[in-house]
Amino acid sequence: MAQRSLIIEPPEFLAERPVPHTRIGEITATWSGDHRIGGIVSFAGVVRADETSEGAVTAIEFTAHRSMAQRSLSELIERCATAYESEVLRVYLEHALGTVGVGKCPLVIVVGAGHRPEAFGLCRDILEALKAEVPIYGRELTEGGGHQWKVNR
Amino acid sequence: MRNQTEHTPSHETASQPRTVKIAVFGPLTEVVGAGELEVELTLPASAARLDAELRRRRPELDGRRYQIAADERIVRGEEVIHADVGEIALLPPFAGG
Numbered sequence: 001m002a003q004r005s006l007i008i009e010p011p012e013f014l015a016e017r018p019v020p021h022t023r024i025g026e027i028t029a030t031w032s033g034d035h036r037i038g039g040i041v042s043f044a045g046v047v048r049a050d051e052t053s054e055g056a057v058t059a060i061e062f063t064a065h066r067s068m069a070q071r072s073l074s075e076l077i078e079r080c081a082t083a084y085e086s087e088v089l090r091v092y093l094e095h096a097l098g099t100v101g102v103g104k105c106p107l108v109i110v111v112g113a114g115h116r117p118e119a120f121g122l123c124r125d126i127l128e129a130l131k132a133e134v135p136i137y138g139r140e141l142t143e144g145g146g147h148q149w150k151v152n153r
Numbered sequence: 154m155r156n157q158t159e160h161t162p163s164h165e166t167a168s169q170p171r172t173v174k175i176a177v178f179g180p181l182t183e184v185v186g187a188g189e190l191e192v193e194l195t196l197p198a199s200a201a202r203l204d205a206e207l208r209r210r211r212p213e214l215d216g217r218r219y220q221i222a223a224d225e226r227i228v229r230g231e232e233v234i235h236a237d238v239g240e241i242a243l244l245p246p247f248a249g250g
Binding site for chain 2: 026040043062063064067068069071072095106107128130131132133134135136137138149150151
C-alpha cells in the first residue's frame with residue numbers, strides 16, 4: 001500500500017464568527033488539485049429555530065475551553081482517521097465561537113478520501129466524537145430575551 | 154529512600170490545604186457567577202476526592218454534572234491530580250456542533 005497521508009486543516013479549528021456557507025465549496029475547489037481524492041463528504045451544522053417556553057431560539061452563543069478544545073479536536077481527528085485505510089485522508093474542520101444566528105453555521109467538517117466509504121465514515125466519526133468529547137458550550141438565546149444551555153444528546 | 158519518605162513525607166504528601174483556582178465553563182459560569190472559583194484544597198488528590206471536597210465546600214455545585222480536567226486531560230475516579238498541576242477545570246456536558 002502506498003504511504004498513507006493524513007492532512008488536517010486549518011491550524012486553528014475555532015474562530016470567532018459563523019462559518020461562511022461558502023466554505024465547503026472553497027475547500028472542495030482547493031482540494032481539486034489533489035488527484036488521489038475520489039470523494040468529498042461535508043457536514044454543515046445549522047442553528048435551528050427550536051421552540052422553547054420563552055419563544056423560538058434566535059441564535060446560539062458558543063464558548064469553549066479554547067486550548068483544550070483545539071487539542072481535543074486535533075487528537076480526535078487523528079484517532080478517528082486510524083480506522084480508515086486510504087492513500088489520502090484530508091480533513092477540514094471549523095467551529096464557530098461567539099453568536100451564531102438561526103440559519104447560520106457553527107460547524108463545518110469536510111473530508112476527502114480515495115473512496116466514498118472512508119469519506120462518509122470519517123466525516124460522521126469526527127462529528128460524533130466532537131459532540132461527545134470537545135469542551136464547547138452553547139447558550140441558546142430566545143425571542144423572549146431569555147436563554148437556555150444546549151446539551152448534546 | 155522509600156522508608157525515609159514514609160517517615161518524612163515528601164513535598165507532595167506533606168501538602169497543606171491551599172487556595173486553588175478552578176476554571177469553570179458553560180452553564181457553570183452562571184452557577185458560580187464567574188469564570189473561576191477559589192477553593193481551599195489539598196493536593197495531590199484523586200479526582201473523586203477533589204470532587205467530593207469541592208461539592209462539600211461549594212454547595213451551589215450540588216446536583217450539577219461536570220467532568221474534571223487537570224491540565225486539559227479528563228481525570229476520573231482514583232486518577233491523581235498532582236500538586237504541581239497547572240490548571241484544574243470543571244467541564245459540564247458538551248454542546249459543540
